[in-house]
Amino acid sequence: EAAVTQSPRSKVAVTGGKVTLSCHQTNNHDYMYWYRQDTGHGLRLIHYSYVADSTEKGDIPDGYKASRPSQENFSLILELASLSQTAVYFCASSDWTGGDERLFFGHGTKLSVL
């Protein structure tokens, strides 16, 4: 079973501060994703990556940066955290091989910006 580990599990940050959320996967998946979940909005894609050292913008990238230094690791960076970025953040990985692909999620990081 695919393993995706996120850290931290929860974080309280101050407005204007820098926040880094980390994600590590151990299944040699090429694709990694960052989603945020808010009540009433479901999961929305922030950034994704399909190869190390390259990231792509998702549907709501403003205010976020992403970094993929290796196949296993994918970070989400909030340079200047704002109240509106309070949400639960999920990392996911997948390997789109043309068959029965599935997305494997981490347990999520609950971020509160005060």
Added chain:
Amino acid sequence: GQQVQQSPASLVLQEGENAELQCNFSSTATQLQWFYQSPGGSLVSLLSNPSGTKHTGRLTSTTVTKERRSSLHISSSQTTDSGTYLCAPYMGYKLTFGTGTSLLVDP
């Protein structure tokens, strides 16, 4: 962009009853996945179904891609099925999620 509508928004069943969840999406998709989110928040992929009918355990998914809709049938519901069910069509390696159907199964 892709818009995804799920219905009903919430559903309450007695244990043993069946459930039918619907997913409609606005743009062509190459694949569609159904996910389960537990009350604690963890997300698990249930199945992927590009078209036709697919079974796994007590779950049956039917997707009609050209009509941009999919359904998930849960038979003989159990209290442990309680949670939120999300559908996500995908195109170009990106999934777009609906807001889900919240299911509560009472004993």
